[in-house]
Amino acid sequence: MQPFKQQTLRISNSLTGKKEVFQPLKEGYVGMYVCGPTVYSNVHLGNCRTFMSFDMIFRYFKHLGYKVRYVRNITDAGHLENDADDGEDKIAKKAKLEQIEPMEVVQRYTVDFHETLQKLNLLPPSIEPTATGHIIEQIEIIKEILDKGFAYQINGSVYFDVVHFNKTHDYGKLSGRKLEDMITNTRALAAQDEKRNPQDFALWKKAEPQHIMRWPSPWGDGFPGWHLECTAMSTKYLGETFDIHGGGMDLKFPHHECEIAQAEASNGNSPVNYWLHANMLTLNGKKMSKSTDNNIYPNEIFSGENNILSKAFQPSVVRFFMLQAHYTSILDLSNDALLASEKGYYRLMDGVRLIGDLPTGAITHFDITSWQQKCYDAMNDDFNTPILISHLFEGVKHINLIKEGREQITVEDKVTLKTIFSAFIFDVLGLEDQQGTDNDSDTLHGVVNLLIHLRNQARANKDYATSDQIRDELMAMGIQLKDGKDGTTFSLN
RNA sequence: GGCAUCGUGGCCGAGUGGCUAGGCACAGCUCUGCAAAAGCUUGUACAGCGGUUCGAAUCCGCUCGAUGCCUCCA
Numbered sequence: 054m055q056p057f058k059q060q061t062l063r064i065s066n067s068l069t070g071k072k073e074v075f076q077p078l079k080e081g082y083v084g085m086y087v088c089g090p091t092v093y094s095n096v097h098l099g100n101c102r103t104f105m106s107f108d109m110i111f112r113y114f115k116h117l118g119y120k121v122r123y124v125r126n127i128t129d130a131g132h133l134e135n136d137a138d139d140g141e142d143k144i145a146k147k148a149k150l151e152q153i154e155p156m157e158v159v160q161r162y163t164v165d166f167h168e169t170l171q172k173l174n175l176l177p178p179s180i181e182p183t184a185t186g187h188i189i190e191q192i193e194i195i196k197e198i199l200d201k202g203f204a205y206q207i208n209g210s211v212y213f214d215v216v217h218f219n220k221t222h223d224y225g226k227l228s229g230r231k232l233e234d235m236i237t238n239t240r241a242l243a244a245q246d247e248k249r250n251p252q253d254f255a256l257w258k259k260a261e262p263q264h265i266m267r268w269p270s271p272w273g274d275g276f277p278g279w280h281l282e283c284t285a286m287s288t289k290y291l292g293e294t295f296d297i298h299g300g301g302m303d304l305k306f307p308h309h310e311c312e313i314a315q316a317e318a319s320n321g322n323s324p325v326n327y328w329l330h331a332n333m334l335t336l337n338g339k340k341m342s343k344s345t346d347n348n349i350y351p352n353e354i355f356s357g358e359n360n361i362l363s364k365a366f367q368p369s370v371v372r373f374f375m376l377q378a379h380y381t382s383i384l385d386l387s388n389d390a391l392l393a394s395e396k397g398y399y400r401l402m403d404g405v406r407l408i409g410d411l412p413t414g415a416i417t418h419f420d421i422t423s424w425q426q427k428c429y430d431a432m433n434d435d436f437n438t439p440i441l442i443s444h445l446f447e448g449v450k451h452i453n454l455i456k457e458g459r460e461q462i463t464v465e466d467k468v469t470l471k472t473i474f475s476a477f478i479f480d481v482l483g484l485e486d487q488q489g490t491d492n493d494s495d496t497l498h499g500v501v502n503l504l505i506h507l508r509n510q511a512r513a514n515k516d517y518a519t520s521d522q523i524r525d526e527l528m529a530m531g532i533q534l535k536d537g538k539d540g541t542t543f544s545l546n
Numbered sequence: 547g548g549c550a551u552c553g554u555g556g557c558c559g560a561g562u563g564g565c566u567a568g569g570c571a572c573a574g575c576u577c578u579g580c581a582a583a584a585g586c587u588u589g590u591a592c593a594g595c596g597g598u599u600c601g602a603a604u605c606c607g608c609u610c611g612a613u614g615c616c617u618c619c620a
Contacts, residue, residue: 090620103620143618228615230549235616237548279618301620306549308619332551333614342619377569378559383552383613390558393570400569403583431567439560443568453584457577517579524582535583542583 055081055118062117062433065381067305067328068227072435075327077296083114083121084295086287086325088304089181091128092162093143096169097348098371098386099334099341103301105372106331106380106436108175108483110299113432116481124290125178126283127166129159130185130276131266142276145265155266159185169351172368174483180290184282188268191277191285194319195256195270203318207247209259209273213314215252222317224252227328228306254311256281280311287324288316298325302332303340334375335385336361349386362388366395369485373398376438376482397446402486403544404449405478407456408471414461419451421466425473432481441477448474457538501532505541508534 062075077083087107090100104125114121131142148155167177184191195211198204203218204211215224219232235252255278260267267274287295293316300309309328316324333340341348349359357365366374374394378384424444431440448470454460462470478484504523511519524534527543535542 088620091618097620100620106620225549228549230616234548299620302551303615303619306615307617331620333620335613338612340614340619374558382559385558387558389570393558395570397569437560439569440567443560446568450585457584459585512579515579521580528582533582536578536581537584538577544583 056429057081057117057119060117060429060433063435064327064329065435066326067330068325070229073327075296077119078294078326081118081120083119083297084291085111085114085121085123085297085299086283086291086295087123087125087178087298088283088300088308089126089128090162090166091143092159092166093131093147094162095350095352096162096166097341098336098351098354099301099348101169101173101351102334102375102384103331104170104175105173105375105483107299107329108170109376109380109438109481110297110329110436111176111178112481112483113436116476121179122291123178124180124182124287126286127159127163127181127183128279128282129156129163129183130188130282131155142264142266148265172351172355173372174368174485176483182286182290184277184286185266187282187285187289188277190289191281192257192270194281194285194288194315195277197319198256198315201318203314204256205249206272209275210247210255211257211272212248212253213256213278213311213318214249215254215314216250218314218318222314224314225310227310227313230306230310254278254280254307256315280308280315283308284312284315284319284324287312288320293320293322294324294326296325297327297329299329299331302330305330331380332383335383337387338385341386362391366391367487369487370395370398373401373442373482373484376484377442379435379437379439381435398484399544399546401442401445401449401478401484404452405474405486407452408467408474411452411455411462411467412458413464413467415463417462417466418454418460421469421473424448425469428473428477432477438482441482445474445477501527501543505534505543509541 063072064075065071066073085107087104089104090096107123107125111121111123129144131144131146144155144158147158151158195204198213199206199211202214204213215232218224224232225235232252236250257270257272257277258275259273260275264276266276268276287298298309298312313324316322335341336347336349339347349361351368351371353359354362354366354371355368370391374386374391375384377394377397424447428441428444431437431444434440451460451462452470455462504527508520508523511517511523527534531546533544533546535544
C-alpha cells in the first residue's frame with residue numbers, strides 16, 4: 054500500500070521559510086538525517102522533544118508507505134567547551150570528573166539515551182552511526198575542502214575559511230544571516246589568533262598532550278570539528294544530496310549552516326532539500342538546557358521525584374502532551390498543562406478501548422470517510438498533530454454517543470473506525486495504552502468485575518451505604534467505575 | 547548591540563484576510579438512588595496604538611513584553 058500517492062504532504066522548509074509540497078528525490082523513498090545527542094550526561098526532556106518530533110515524522114512517512122532511511126547520529130567525540138585554546142571537551146571533562154575512560158562516559162549515556170527514548174516509545178532509527186566510527190570519512194572530507202581551497206592549515210589544526218567561501222557561496226542562507234553583519238557584530242572573544250577570521254570554524258583541531266580523545270591525521274594527532282561528523286555521516290549513508298535534515302532549532306546556527314558550507318565546499322552540492330527544525334521545550338518559560346540548571350530529566354517525571362511537578366506522569370502522557378503542540382512551536386512545560394493533557398489522554402484511550410464492544414446498526418451517523426481525510430489533511434499540513442488530535446477527539450465523541458445508543462455505526466464502518474484510530478494513535482502518534490498492562494490484569498479485571506456485581510446487587514436492594522463504599526474505596530485505589538446504559542465498566546487511572 | 551521567533555478566552559494550545567480547532571477547568575441541562583463517567587448548551591479571546599481593506603486575531607508600521615541564536619547545546 055502506498056497512501057502517499059493519494060496524499061499531498063506539505064512541510065515547512067527552514068531553508069526557504071515556506072511550506073512546500075514534499076517531493077522526494079526518488080519516488081517512494083525518503084532519506085532523513087537528524088542530529089543526535091552528545092552523550093556526556095543523561096538525556097533531558099528538551100532533547101526528547103526534538104527526537105520525538107522527528108520520530109513522529111518518521112512514523113508518518115512510514116505510514117504513508119514510504120521506505121525511509123532514517124539516520125540519527127551519536128556524538129561521542131568530545132568537542133570544545135569554548136573557543137579558547139584551553140577549552141576542554143565535554144566528554145573528557147566528564148571522564149576526568151568521574152575518573153573513568155571517555156568511552157565509558159559515552160557508553161553509559163548512550164545506554165541512558167536509548168532507555169529513555171524507548172520509554173517514550175520512539176522507534177530506533179535505521180542507522181545510528183557514531184562520530185568516532187567515522188574519523189576516516191571526516192579526514193577525507195577535510196582533504197577535499199583543503200584541495201578546493203576553502204580551508205587552511207595552521208599549527209596542526211585545519212579551519213574552514215568562511216570569508217573565502219562566502220565570495221562564491223552564500224554562508225548564512227539557512228539562518229538568514231549576512232556575513233558582513235556577523236563580522237561587524239562579533240563579540241570580543243579571547244584567544245582566536247589561529248583563525249584568520251572569528252567566523253571560521255574548526256574542521257580539525259590539534260590535540261594538546263593532555264587531550265585523551267585523539268586520532269592521527271595528515272595534520273598530526275587531533276580530533277575533528279563538531280560540524281564535520283554530520284556532513285561525513287549524512288553523505289556516507291544518504292548521499293551528497295538527500296531529502297530531509299532535521300534537528301533542534303538551536304542547531305540552525307552555526308551547526309547546520311556549517312554543514313551546508315562543508316558539503317558545498319567539498320562536493321559542490323547543496324546537501325539537503327528540506328531543512329526541518331523542531332522548536333524548544335521550555336521550563337518555567339526558559340529554555341531547558343543541560344548547561345544551565347533549568348532542566349528536568351525524563352525519569353524524574355516518570356517517577357515523580359522532582360520538585361517541579363505535583364505527581365508522576367506516564368511516558369505516554371508526556372508524549373501526548375508534546376504532540377498537542379505543533380513541533381515548530383515553543384512549548385512550555387508546566388504542572389497544569391501536564392495535568393490537563395493527562396485527563397485528555399485518558400479520555401482518548403478510553404475511547405479507543407470502547408470501539409471493539411460498540412453495538413452496530415443499520416446506518417452510520419457521521420461521514421467516516423471525510424473524517425478520515427480530515428485526519429490525513431492535518432498531518433499533511435506540516436505534521437499538524439494538534440489538529441489531528443482534535444479530530445481524534447471528534448471520533449471519541451461519536452464512539453461515546455454510539456455506546457450510549459444515541460448514534461449508530463455499521464459493521465463495516467466500525468472496522469474502518471478501529472483501523473483509523475489505531476493507525477493514527479498508535480502507529481503515527483506513537484502513543485501507547487499504558488493502563489492495565491500489568492501481568493495480573495486478568496485477575497484484577499475478575500476481581501473488579503466481582504465488586505461491580507456485588508455493588509449492583511446492593512444498589513438493587515437499595516443498600517446504598519454498601520454500594521457507595523465499594524465505589525468510593527475503589528476510586529481511592531485509582532479504579533473508577535462508570536455506570537452506563539448497558540451496565541458498569543471501569544478504568545484504571 | 548545584531549539576527550530571528552513569538553505575544554490567542556481561567557489554563558494549555560491550533561488557526562493566519564470573512565465560514566472563528568481541540569483538551570483541561572467553570573456553569574447550566576440530560577442521565578443517575580446520589581455521584582462519577584458520557585452527552586448537550588453557554589464563553590465573541592486574539593499584547594497596545596495607528597494604517598491598508600467592504601472586512602484583520604490574520605497584512606503593514608510603531609510601541610511594549612517574552613524567548614531563542616550570535617559561545618557547547620535538541
